[in-house]
Amino acid sequence: MARTLLLWLPTQAALNRGDACEPSWLRVDDGVIVDSGQDDGWVDAWERPQDDRGDDRLVALAPVADVPLRWHHYPDAAPAQAAAIARLDTLRTSLGDAAALHIVAGQPADAGQAVPVAVTTHAAMTAWTEWLKAQGLAPAAIIPAAATVPPPDADSLWTAELGREQVLRTDDRAFASDPELDPLIAAERPIVPLDAERMREALLLSLSAPPLDLLSGAWQPKRSWAIDPAMVQWIKRLAIALLVVSLLIPIIYAIRVNSDISRADEAVVASAKKAGVTATDAAAAEAEIDRRLAAAGGGPLAFSVPASALYDAMRDTPGVALKTLSHRTDGTLTTTIAAPRTEDLNAVLLSLQARGYKVTAQPMAGTDGQQMANITVRAVP
Structure with a gap:
């Protein structure tokens, strides 16, 4: 079962004064409000065994007094572009130090729809996050309470009670109600109380599709990596x-x-x-x-086997001459070869070794100036 606890945050002024805060709250199970109050009963309503958490979710509502809202219209802009323009326009028209402001713009689903923009301060965000942390809570989202009030009918204004606050909603603004200022803002338009049932439906709709979330920008929670x-x-x-x-x-x-x-x-x-x-x-x-x-004079110990390998090696190296040649019964071929250069003799030796024969050589100088070598070739590789 999916559970959602909706918790109204205390105002920044109340937190700064250190007042004891008993927030308003609602518990929603599978889209149905099953419990509510304006006390610390939310603690019991939220408690559940650790192994039975399921899809539990905590959503905090920021007070209207600290987070007024305005809706901007950009009919020809794409949704993402409209959100960026609305944020810049709000920042340009806001009072106070821009660095101290936390401005969040929602993104409309389709082009031409109104863009909600919330304005609060980083000091207020700090106060709320510290209060939530002191309660041991980590909200999935912080939604401005004013964003949950639906737009009024044409040529009229809504007044609605949210938590312990009274909200005034025009076609493009939502802010805390003031009995002295409300008639001036209405400018002879009727101020109509919003039906409680309709307000609850709008509140539940805002939970399923939040118009904007204050936990964005510098206040977006850091992703924690948990090892499964x-x-x-x-x-x-x-x-x-x-x-x-x-x-x-x-x-x-x-x-x-x-x-x-x-x-x-x-x-x-x-x-x-x-x-x-x-x-x-x-x-x-x-x-x-x-x-x-070998006893029969054939096989790999026969004279013809190493002799043919020797002749093949000499044929590949022109200039090498055969001086003497003898063969023993154990298959060893003994010969003396001569060449103008030592490199030619080495080429013959390397060729025999490449054919898999075991070769030994004893170099010497010939009387006619040629290079000579006495070599033995084992007939069996």
């Missing part, structure tokens, strides 16, 4: 999940790689078995096959 414990718990769980996933990815990848390696080793052992080689693992099977190939 449920959201914090959700973030913690998400962080833990991300950490677990980040750890599982490399673990799963390692398991898959090891599984692939195991399957490859099993395939090697199975292939070696078909060739008549009995081995416990792939490394043993490969060593036995290499041994048999």
Whole structure:
């Protein structure tokens, strides 16, 4: 259930005098006035268990004596533009120090509608906010009480009672009533009491769609950021999940790689078995096959394998000549190569290493001025 407490603020003069303030109040539940008074009964009317607050809302009404209102008309201006112009016009025609004034303009719903403008002081706003704070209250809005009085009929004025104040409402102004000044302001127009039922309807309508709010500009409440414990718990769980996933990815990848390696080793052992080689693992099977190939003079230990790699490397480097060449049964190729420059010899060595062979070299100077190197090339990469 949505509850709204409507609380009339004391006048600034009463607060400055330190008078005991028992404000007028109304309690509205779901758009219906269910309780009211002009005492401290609002405290009991507002109390509710903390876990049953729901959509509770406190709206304060600023006294007419401290916040008179005027409505401006700008038929050709857009709503936002009309509000800005009305505020500037009111500031220009107001008395007193502009820095001490708090001027708030409402924004009409459509172009051509009247713009309500409230004028009060920062001193009054300070007094009201401190009084509310002393009561432990934080209002959702502070609405000028005069803004709740509907416009009168043509060629007449309304007088209405709001809280403990009497309000005079013309077609373009609303201010505190004065028995001596009211006839002069009326200028022979009739002053008609506003029906209480109609006033209550207008008051409830103002709660649902406030024409303006004094808690704006310098008095707009600072937004407070509250950390939702449920959201914090959700973030913690998400962080833990991300950490677990980040750890599982490399673990799963390692398991898959090891599984692939195991399957490859099993395939090697199975292939070696078909060739008549009995081995416990792939490394043993490969060593036995290499041994048999070497004994037969073939396989990667054969002379042709490293020799072809050497000839390919020399072909890529013109100017390199082969001086000696020998081959051992363990697959090692021994040779002496010569070239006009050391860079050409290095190119051959690098080419052999790029092909995956293990190469050793011993440089020396030739008798004919050429650069020479005794190199060995392992036939098995």
